[in-house]
Amino acid sequence: xxxxxxxxxxxxxxxxxxxxxxxxxxxxxxxxxxxxxxxxxxxxxxxxxxxxxxxxxxxxxxxxxxxxxxxxxxxxxxxxxxxxxxxxxxxxxxxxxxxxxxxxxxxxxxxxxxxxxxxxxxxxxxxxxxxxxxxxxxxxxxxxxxxxxxxxxxxxxxxxxxxxxxxxxx
Amino acid sequence: xxxxxxxxxxxxxxxxxxxxxxxxxxxxxxxxxxxxxxxxxxxxxxxxxxxxxxxxxxxxxxxxxxxxxxxxxxxxxxxxxxxxxxxxxxxxxxxxxxxxxxxxxxxxxxxxxxxxxxxxxxxxxxxxxxxxxxxxxxxxxxxxxxxxxxxxxxxxxxxxxxxxxxxxxx
DNA sequence: ACAACCTGCTTGACATGTCAAACAGACTAG
DNA sequence: CTAGTCTGTTTGACATGTCAAGCAGGTTGT
Numbered sequence: 001x002x003x004x005x006x007x008x009x010x011x012x013x014x015x016x017x018x019x020x021x022x023x024x025x026x027x028x029x030x031x032x033x034x035x036x037x038x039x040x041x042x043x044x045x046x047x048x049x050x051x052x053x054x055x056x057x058x059x060x061x062x063x064x065x066x067x068x069x070x071x072x073x074x075x076x077x078x079x080x081x082x083x084x085x086x087x088x089x090x091x092x093x094x095x096x097x098x099x100x101x102x103x104x105x106x107x108x109x110x111x112x113x114x115x116x117x118x119x120x121x122x123x124x125x126x127x128x129x130x131x132x133x134x135x136x137x138x139x140x141x142x143x144x145x146x147x148x149x150x151x152x153x154x155x156x157x158x159x160x161x162x163x164x165x166x167x168x169x170x
Numbered sequence: 171x172x173x174x175x176x177x178x179x180x181x182x183x184x185x186x187x188x189x190x191x192x193x194x195x196x197x198x199x200x201x202x203x204x205x206x207x208x209x210x211x212x213x214x215x216x217x218x219x220x221x222x223x224x225x226x227x228x229x230x231x232x233x234x235x236x237x238x239x240x241x242x243x244x245x246x247x248x249x250x251x252x253x254x255x256x257x258x259x260x261x262x263x264x265x266x267x268x269x270x271x272x273x274x275x276x277x278x279x280x281x282x283x284x285x286x287x288x289x290x291x292x293x294x295x296x297x298x299x300x301x302x303x304x305x306x307x308x309x310x311x312x313x314x315x316x317x318x319x320x321x322x323x324x325x326x327x328x329x330x331x332x333x334x335x336x337x338x339x340x
Numbered sequence: 341a342c343a344a345c346c347t348g349c350t351t352g353a354c355a356t357g358t359c360a361a362a363c364a365g366a367c368t369a370g
Numbered sequence: 371c372t373a374g375t376c377t378g379t380t381t382g383a384c385a386t387g388t389c390a391a392g393c394a395g396g397t398t399g400t
Contacts, residue, residue, distance in 0.1 A: 002284045009295050012303040015310030016294075020190050021236060022317045040386085059348060066191060071387060073350055078386085095348045095395045114172045123320070124186075125179050127312045133182040135305035140185030142297045147192045150293070210356085229378060241357060243380060248356085265365045265378045 023124060030119040035112035040075060042116065045084065045101065045109035054101035057090060061099055073097075084108060193293060200289040205282035210245060212286065215254065215271065215279035224271035227260060231269055243267075254278060 005013060028039050037045070043065045048054055056064075062072040076099055079085045084105035090096025101109070128136070175183060198209050207215070213235045218224055232242040246269055249255045254275035260266025271279070298306070
């Protein structure tokens with residue numbers, strides 16, 4: 001027997017869904033208009049910008065922004081065309097690829113970050129009071145804790161991966 | 171001068187971002203595994219399922235789930251191949267297209283809805299207490315109110331669309 | 341040392357989304 | 371009525387994401 005959502009629950013769920021859709025849309029639009037970057041570009045560039053020497057192994061970078069390696073590889077190729085990043089051979093592992101920020105990439109992400117923060121403030125953070133922020137952090141914490149149990153973020157470090165039926169992967 | 175995010179603000183923002191990424195991923199996975207539907211399929215089917223006579227004008231349907239008309243047209247073609255919906259001529263407007271749920275589509279969405287609600291409860295709603303739900307609704311309300319001011323949902327009803335620079339579209 | 345097996349990355353085929361152009365059916369002003 | 375314009379939808383070219391090979395460089399057991 002199905003437990004449907006109550007009115008309050010439905011309001012919260014639909015609110016979240018619409019928030020997600022429209023807020024992301026707006027911030028994506030701002031990012032494109034202000035800096036000529038997609039969300040994807042921004043994730044890659046900002047993560048590289050925080051990395052030592054502005055370089056990171058492709059696989060690590062992918063894991064840290066939770067992309068598939070394949071997606072990142074394709075995307076790095078495109079960003080390479082635009083002169084934002086470079087591929088470098090890895091010194092310790094012949095198979096490895098290292099993604100490196102170019103000077104242009106670094107300049108781009110610095111300029112973009114400023115405008116992006118402004119956009120996030122304008123459409124989100126500055127609209128909320130401290131209690132809202134705290135509540136949001138709490139909610140995210142609860143849900144993320146649960147999700148980490150259901151699907152460990154990194155199977156290799158987190159122990160055996162648990163399947164939907166409770167068994168363990170071969 | 172840029173006002174960067176404080177620690178609390180950053181926690182809330184990153185929490186939201188990760189929540190959005192991982193929760194959506196999980197729910198999408200469940201939906202595909204349980205019912206063989208994508209999020210996109212689900213949005214279309216459930217909206218049609220709620221519509222009178224299970225039919226809706228293509229443009230209205232697109233607006234109600236906030237897709238571009240073009241996207242919906244493509245997607246309806248694909249869903250048509252799968253036998254979930256049909257295209258019908260509109261009686262009052264020769265240009266019009268009406269999207270109609272097939273029997274198979276109706277059966278599919280009914281079965282899917284049950285499992286989808288369970289998934290949403292398991293990974294989200296049931297993890298939160300009433301205060302969390304209320305807070306979430308409040309937050310969504312604040313942000314959505316703001317976004318509606320910035321970009322009216324339907325330019326034709328809401329008055330002139332305001333551009334980023336404050337001018338009005340031609 | 342070397343065969344068999346991992347691993348990290350790239351690639352190609354395909355699914356899905358976006359944008360602008362093309363269309364055909366309604367309106368509107370003379 | 372009819373030319374011009376607007377509107378609702380479709381379409382095609384292209385951007386981006388996913389999945390399953392493919393491949394070269396490591397690693398391991400004997």
